[in-house]
Amino acid sequence: MNKIYLSTVGFCLLINITFAQSVKLVYKNKNASTDARVKDLLSRMNLEEKVAQMRIFHANLGIALGTDNKLELKSGIAERLRYGIAGIKNPGEFLEPVKAALLNNQLQKYIVTHNRLGIPALFITESYNGVDAQGCTKFARPINMAASFNRDLVHQTWDIIGREARIRGLHMCHSPEADLSRDPRFGRMSEEFGEDTYLTSQMIISAVTGVQGDFKGLKSTHIGAVTKHFAGYGQVLGGTNFAAIEISPRTLIDEIYPPFKAAVQQAKTLGIMASHGDLNGIASHANYDLLTKVLKNQWGFKGYVVSDANDIARLNFFMKVAETPEDAAMMALKAGMDVDLYSDEAYALLPKLVKTHPELIKYIDAAASRMLRTKFILGLFDSPYVNLESVKENVRTDKALAIAKKMDEESMILLKNKSADSSSILPIGLSNTKYNKIALLGPVLTDGAKADFEKIAGNRFVFSAEKGFDLTNREGDVPKLNTNTKPGFDKLIAMAKQADLCVLFLGGDEFTAKEGFFNNALGDRASIDPVAPQDELIRQVKALGKPIIVVLKHRRTLSINEISKTADAILDCWDASEFGDEAIAKAIFGLINPSGKLPVTVPRTIGQLPFHYSQKEINFKKGYLFIENGPLYPFGYGLSYTTFKYHNLKLSSTAINPNSKITVTVEVTNTGKLTGKEVVQLYIKDLIGSVTRPDKELKDFQKVELKAGETKTVSFTINPEILKFTRADMKFGYEVGDYTVQIGPSSAEGLKSNFRLTSII
Template structure:
């Protein structure tokens, strides 16, 4: 493939053309777009000229091979130097084939399948003309009030890092230049966007640098180690400075310390938001702060295009900062092969063959099945095919199961729970009634549902949140099911029949009022295109649940944040000599979550035994081998996710009670036993000390191996140097 010299190209560019490369505009601004000119609200006030559009470097939110080729063709005809556009979109958990939301995907603990789902999403996006996806989101999350927890893989830095690498590898493949079925990945949101005060989106983040480095930065770093091409800035502050204008975060840490030389893009409008944040007096200062911080592309505001040239001419900004940004953008376009083939991969005919093909749908169903978590089962599941089932609730036949960030997915294509169950049983065995909507209902509909329930052997309640109740700007102070749904549960419970509750939601919920009245609870999240089929297979036992939570469920919103890897306190509730009252505790609920990190039931049971360490000591440069035997003690085959945690008993700074370090899935037939082998090294013992140095300490450690973060076997070893 012929290469271009981006340095020589830069020399031929005018100042206006250079600055234009730093601007990203939404699709309606561009000639060739089907919605050309449909510019309303804030976009209308941007005062974008045709010349600005001609010089623009990238497009936000275009979909479909035909339209993208039209836009690119129109652009190249008017571009003086023939510099192609970059097309970027939010392909977060699928393009047309929609997979479960990322929080659900995390609960599969299946790294191979996670990577495969990202590769499928990339393939569908690439054939439709997309070059860059704004994914993965790797923000660590501990507060389910925040709507965007659905877009993360959970509360653990180690696991988030594993999934970050898997998604980047899936999106980008082995070689972006030669693999036209890949897309460049943009990790977001840098940094610590997942820790807003009060769980309120776009709100202040306030934490120590040690906590930032210890818990929140590792997953971003893991994505970059996997070769992620782009980084998106966060909306929030970091140490009192908005991330988009935070030079210490973006230049000193991201670029200088970590060596990232890819493209840094702002989130939507984040550069101009430096003004209401109160760190810039106006747009000119906002542009200066962002460019000096290392931002290369400004998304959907115009501070760069309107002010950078003047700032350079006045000597307030070094022109080399502009050239560096332009070079990075051009290099990404070159890596994607756009100068040779500006329509890279976009193919209308192949688009029809690839989107939602059978292979992709099968993978979506498999991942949906593995993502569901069985939270409770009092011998009511799996259902028997001869039973008459009443399927009741707002999600009984709802196709609102794709979840947020599924823009190209079509709800009409989604397999509902009703659809899925009718694949398993005859129509006369399934009685379906909505009963009410998600947040409101009519008495007549409720009574009709009660009539259906009276005829049934088992009632399956399909409950949860409408998709707009989570996702971006979907923060909620009350994370219980809506009151109307709790009323439905109360009424159904009066019948005294077995109740199976299936939950559709984008966050861990406060399930008080549900858990006591349900005989079984299956957490389905937003399971994607094939969700109903996967759920039906789980309900009827054709698939054995294996999902495990990657974010804890609280007893009450008053516990939040509640997470498994919390720190020790000076007055722990479980201390041997603890006084009854004067310890760190709630008087009305437990300290621990209702359902902890790593928790999930199966239709079989497992026992753990034979925990054995290869030595009582670990020395630097060596490894400690840990063996454990897991046995299927039940009646059906199943897959168990075996988890290994450690605890540093004494550190220079307080250490978490447990930290996940390894996990492995094992498939076992009834009565079968297998011995799993893990190994850890000195690197697994490192942490950030008071001076922020990253190193290990000699001393005693506890190893825990079990089915979740709360249960399991334990042993000790000593690290010696």
């Protein structure tokens, strides 16, 4: 009894001593402030431990789950983790969620118990259209999300992404992209939210706040966002990945910066990723003005700045602005790069460099502090592991799948719905008796499309389905165009002859628009015409006298002149989710009414580029010889199965100053026979400025649902802040003058009225 009693007393004393030690270790005290915990932990770290918090490596170097469900680390991984690590990219990406969580728990425990101070690691993913990992919900891509013009739906989508990532043991995502899509040659176009500054800013706010759980969810249920690529990455010259970026300082401030600034100041993004490219000759990863002066000092960004893959080292061997790898590391560190992604020839060199460059310590301390702060915000020191029992029931939930389907439905754009006799072919209707045999044909038809159409339409119709030919040889790095299309082409024509109605699946796929990775990969194009004999296919099917509905699937804007001229109807679906074909069938048979709008301008030819709607007014003075002037379809355009009338535009005042606001109202009436949703868009045009001004700029939008015959009054507030721009004196501010407000269904049409900014003070 005495022995047991003494043991108990001894155990209690040990617990009390441990508790007292943990209280002294401020960084382990969850009741201490984040700043205090960071300061305390940093003070206890040696140089190697600090630098370890500035490096990320990829799990494919040797992290796996064995057949016995035990963590396996290949040679060299233990050494990489000796002093801890900032983070690891994509651990468990090829495992189903429960197994991934099991792996990540073991990996985190190994890291925490094998570095001196018990510092946990970040596990990082990508999330363009859902968590980039096995077993998670797959959503439509960001360009689709922008086409929905639905802020709340985008927020809900990214909320699910954040939850599904965290439940499998992940903490950050290298997403979303705040770049603007203004060059469809660029293969990564669909990863972005379109060409417009305001629309992209709104989508970024929705995405970042969604994935971060409105910041409140970061402790346990959601993950942090790394908004990228700062800045101007979508404007690479020639539309080719890694090319130079030339953007005027005024355009940079007025058009390129705002989505990133919104991510930092309004959405509180935890991370920012720098751009692969340079910016007017200054490599982005060595750009002090960009990363420190603007991002950290002017905007107050408190998170960490991470490199794009290997780009710090590339300052030396690719950008050639640093003479040695050591110079590259010092250059990036002093510019404001906090974390090195992947390279073993950049920040890995810092411990040795400090011996001869002791001034680097203050930069290392600042960078390591930013990473530690992120980990405290994410609650990793207090709760580093996943509850395995809750994983399965929280991934691919009914709600998640329903949101994915809703995004498909709301992002679909009806570009055309008029036959030669001016009648509308869509919707067909489930009781239709005109079209009994329907052929689903074309090179971007997916395997499950026929089953999805049968599921939606029942046995009332007879469906046939044939892809015919692939657009390319489907080789990942450098795909080649398919030159053996005739057998499949002939089969498509033969099947079209037997049909009453042809639904042609045309456009592009994951091989005709993709990322051109650094080594031996291409993903950009010198043309935006549809590849392979797609134009000829639609011409020959039309020659048969068959009505044609085109389902357009693609990841870049295409100059669809022949398709636009020949098709009776066009449903632009971009790159929808795993349920995309189901949404397409619903739209064709009238179970849903398309309500998407174009997030980009569709040009007639690549020769019109640049061609975003908000260019300077003077850019639209002249067209080109031998082609019709203007876009094929304007930004913000999208039809419905019903019609809408705009009327009774009113301004609460025709004068505004920096201390006042104007309320704008317009009545929108559904003049058709079906319930529909309309995106009411507000544009502002500065009539006279000290510098040449955009033709017009989107400043707000609302998506409203109207029943047949219903009228709603839509209200907007013109805040004077939205009238600021970079003036001739290079100061960002107001100018007295006249403005036109336009409210309508697209950038190309609407009701207009004028107001005046009467003073600037």
